[in-house]
Amino acid sequence: MSLHPVLHSVTERIRERSAPSRRAYLEGIARMRDEGPLRGRLSCANLAHGFAASGPVDKQRLRGAPTANLGIVTAYNDMLSAHQPYEVYPEFIREIARDLGHTAQVAGGVPAMCDGVTQGRAGMELSLFSRDVIAQATAIALSHDMFDSSVYLGICDKIVPGLLIGALAYGHLPAIFIPGGPMTPGIPNKTKAEVRERYAAGEATREELLEVEAQSYHSAGTCTFYGTANSNQTMLEAMGVQLPSAAFINPGTPLREAFTREAVERALAITALGGDYRPIGELIDERAIVNAVAMLMATGGSTNHTIHWIAVARAAGIVLTWDDMDRLSQVVPLLARVYPNGEADVNRYHAAGGNAYVFRELLEAGLMHGDIPTIVEGGMARYAEEPKLDGARVRYEPGPRVSADEGVLRPVSAPFEAQGGLRLLRGNLGRSLIKLSAVKPEFRTIEAPAVVVDTPQALNRLHAAGALPHDFVAVVRYQGPRANGMPELHSLAPLLGMLQNQGRRVALVTDGRLSGASGKIPAAIHMTPEAARGGPLAYLREGDMIRLDGEAGTLEALVDADEWRAREPASDTAPAATDYGRNLFGFNRANVSPADQGALSISCGPATSKGSLWDYDAEYDLGADAAAADAPHDEKDN
Structure with missing residues (x-):
């Protein structure tokens, strides 16, 4: 199917508008590629610091002949349910890398705050700026020139955009995002909302409300509604920097583990040391950004991304605007009904066909660029395939052509609404x-x-x-x-x-x-x-x-x-922002760009x-x- 004329015109408008900054960005990452990241360019003292704490096998590989060293940037903490599973990921990733003859090191950690905890509290005033702190922390993690590729352990709200901005600052490195998956279904979202409203009316007790909330947010994994965290996952897949259909596999399952193994193997296979080099700064171009916005509209995703993806685009030298998003929303139909746009959670969305179904519908309707390079061979067509567990491996087969639940997913020919969300x-x-x-x-x-x-x-x-x-x-x-x-x-x-x-x-x-x-x-x-x-x-x-x-x-x-x-x-x-840490962000407030320019408090892009x-x-x-x-x-x- 040929590309829809509006997608074509929006993409060309973005490309033309972004030409100087995109050119400067690509020239910059080309210089970084030519200067490194091979550890052999480090001085002996630099290199010795970099592997001092490694075990004998890893140390020998890091000081010897070139093998790939994978940098892990983690947003682990055990307060965020979505990020708690990441506690054990680094050692698992290191084991996979060793088995393949390579190495992996935790490059650094980034902060990860939970908007669900800080809603209505003073801490929420730090939330948006945490994205920029995460971007800076990611750049610091990658600053050691020890790494040939990178993987990112992050899921929620500001965390994924921050990691993306930081990864694009080191755009000469390949980068793969590894999700942890959603928690299993809890109490229906509609029931939770009803009790919240009864509590606001004075008709429910605090204990009743707390019990409902605890039944909704009940285990490790991403919250199951289609908010910013889960919108992050679909948009990462739409840009081809996360494995196909990796988003909504529950934590602690064999398929989840197989996806992590596959992601690590792929991250090690696409370095500049081999013949399949795929740096993130080249993968994320104007087409990839348009794909992400189209996916956001088709699934009724989070409004936060009208800010975050403008910032992400600029980190790659691309100028995206609200007008671009609005034009895309006029032609991309709404194909999904997931809470808060419906009653289903993301588990039910995935069971109905999930991302693979939506990608196939959009690609066949010309509402998504199918010709972009991705982290996997075969490009965007692979993202319309459905994963299956084959022993300890992920095996893909043709994705569903019919929705398993038309109350949740519908085709382009019969959408919930003719326009996006x-x-x-x-x-x-x-x-x-x-x-x-x-x-x-x-x-x-x-x-x-x-x-x-x-x-x-x-x-x-x-x-x-x-x-x-x-x-x-x-x-x-x-x-x-x-x-x-x-x-x-x-x-x-x-x-x-x-x-x-x-x-x-x-x-x-x-x-x-x-x-x-x-x-x-x-x-x-x-x-x-x-x-x-x-x-x-x-x-x-x-x-x-x-x-x-x-x-x-x-x-x-x-x-x-x-x-x-x-x-x-x-x-x-x-009141003046002088308590609960808010005073530390006075510079950010004074220097932040407007919302339609990404609300950035850091210099971003070339x-x-x-x-x-x-x-x-x-x-x-x-x-x-x-x-x-x-x-x-x-x-x-x-």
């Missing part, structure tokens, strides 16, 4: 995004007065006091990356969901984020420019009428133009003539949309 909203309040796939059609449009607050806690207090109007748009501002690190506001979901269940019309507008698991209520999120940059949200007043139309892609404050121009911005009433790549708006013409969002108060923008 996300929509870009434009209007006089700026630009924002909405996850339409999680909102029923009858709730996608609202016109109601604004209730303006600067913290989610303030909205909860208004509810407790009975002070909220029957219908309203909750505007939670000063929650952007510059204001306080752009925390997720998922703690508001039970309250707003409960009010919607009561027949009230409610919506959320914010320059903050929502969890990848959020849905049900219409929510315009990631608003840019943010209030802390003098964006239009800072000029809203209590009672201003707001119209949000998700289908039309518009968000407007229905305020007289003369009155609007005469207003002064409201001051941020949020330098351009104007500065680092996240300053691209000064160098590239991205059209009138971004400029129009700043127009109402350009003279007051700080």
